[in-house]
Amino acid sequence: MGQNNPSIIFYSFQALSGLLSSRMKMDSSFVKSFQIGDLRKSVYFFNNQDGSDLYTGSYTGFGVSSIFTGLxxxxxxxxxxxxxxxxxxxxxxxxxxxxxxxxxxxxxxxxxxxxxxxxxxxxxxxxxxxxxxxxx
Incomplete structure (x- = not known):
């Protein structure tokens, strides 16, 4: 959604050039802390082929290439x-x-x-x- 997201008050982002996807691997205890039915788990994380979870959620609309730093x-x-x-x-x-x-x-x-x-x-x-x- 990026800039057109109605939840955004102030839009800004930080580009993450050179960040390897292996560094986006999540602590499994954090991912497991989401309750059943919490949609953030399926929106923010992707289950990798090796069983690990990768962070993919961002209000920027650019996936893992940048992180939202706005309000x-x-x-x-x-x-x-x-x-x-x-x-x-x-x-x-x-x-x-x-x-x-x-x-x-x-x-x-x-x-x-x-x-x-x-x-x-x-x-x-x-x-x-x-x-x-x-x-x-």
Whole structure:
């Protein structure tokens, strides 16, 4: 999608000339951390013939030849959720994360986080940030 992606607030990218695809191989524990139904796993990663996962997702629209360095709506939602969690407004922080996740999961697999089921809201926010903003 690149520059025409409606989620992009400010578009910029960094070219990755000379980056070998072997360096884009993912830590398998990170890839496994995506829940069933999380569409980011299939959009961001490609399963290689040797069984490893390669990072292929980028808002630039250029695949692995560049990484997005701009600002997106998703990043702003995550910033707001983190600020809310750090100031102690845990329910609003979870509401922000749930809003974002609704667009990241298949309809049949999506389930809201419930505050009473979460021990550390900030940790949940940071984990979502790690998944959503990978390679940014």
């Amino acid at each position: 997106s709506v998703e990043e702003m939602i995550l910033i707001r959720a983190e600020c809310l969690a750090r100031k102690g407004d845990q329910q609003k922080a979870i509401d922000e994360i749930n809003y974002l996740r609704k667009f990241r999961f298949s309809t049949e697999e999506y389930k809201d986080y419930k505050l009473e089921e979460i021990g550390d809201v900030l940790m949940v926010v940071l984990e979502e940030r790690r998944k959503e903003l990978y390679m940014r």
